Amino acid sequence: MRMHNRTNLVLFALLAVLVMVSACATTGQTLTAKQQGIIWGSTYISEYDSVKDVLSSSTSTVAQRELALKKKDILTKAWPLIKDFNAPVDPINPATLKPWTRTELMFYTGPITGYAMSTVKVNELIKLLEDLATLGGK
Amino acid sequence: MGDAAIIVVRLIVEGWAAYARTQGKTEAEINTILSQVINDVISRDPADLPDK
Numbered sequence: 001m002r003m004h005n006r007t008n009l010v011l012f013a014l015l016a017v018l019v020m021v022s023a024c025a026t027t028g029q030t031l032t033a034k035q036q037g038i039i040w041g042s043t044y045i046s047e048y049d050s051v052k053d054v055l056s057s058s059t060s061t062v063a064q065r066e067l068a069l070k071k072k073d074i075l076t077k078a079w080p081l082i083k084d085f086n087a088p089v090d091p092i093n094p095a096t097l098k099p100w101t102r103t104e105l106m107f108y109t110g111p112i113t114g115y116a117m118s119t120v121k122v123n124e125l126i127k128l129l130e131d132l133a134t135l136g137g138k
Numbered sequence: 139m140g141d142a143a144i145i146v147v148r149l150i151v152e153g154w155a156a157y158a159r160t161q162g163k164t165e166a167e168i169n170t171i172l173s174q175v176i177n178d179v180i181s182r183d184p185a186d187l188p189d190k
Contacts, residue, residue, distance in 0.1 A: 038168075041172075041175035044179050045175070045182060048187075052187055055187055065190065069190070075184045075187075079179070083176065
């Protein structure tokens with residue numbers, strides 16, 4: 001029962017984030033690729049510090065360590081994706097700081113100048129961050 | 139408040155906090171924040187975490 005409630009609450013949190021992103025889109029406040037990168041990076045940093053705290057503490061329980069090691073595996077996959085992130089720029093005019101919506105970022109398949117993440121990598125990263133969220137806290 | 143509720147609150151607060159950091163900022167300020175965040179990510183190599 002407890003696990004059921006926890007799953008529901010985590011799903012609620014993910015839904016809340018989706019609503020936030022949707023609200024931004026419908027009100028004209030689009031998330032730029034740079035904003036998205038800041039959110040992904042901040043999430044990674046928070047989770048990394050949390051895992052480090054648990055694995056470095058002599059008072060952590062076995063269950064806490066097991067959870068932290070699961071998170072470490074996900075962080076290991078996410079790290080190369082996030083650290084190489086740099087917001088895509090307007091493929092027509094690289095000097096233009098074009099705002100990208102989440103949808104544009106995910107489904108854009110044209111040429112990109114400068115650094116960018118492919119759609120496959122974006123989807124992979126989102127899945128990893130969702131896995132982290134599903135695992136929960138310390 | 140139970141553990142699950144705390145987790146949910148943390149997820150929402152962290153998401154909003156990261157989002158709010160960029161609101162009302164100029165492009166140059168956002169570039170600075172993104173650069174700092176990416177640098178902080180790069181400095182956190184998972185291989186440096188304890189193995190157990």
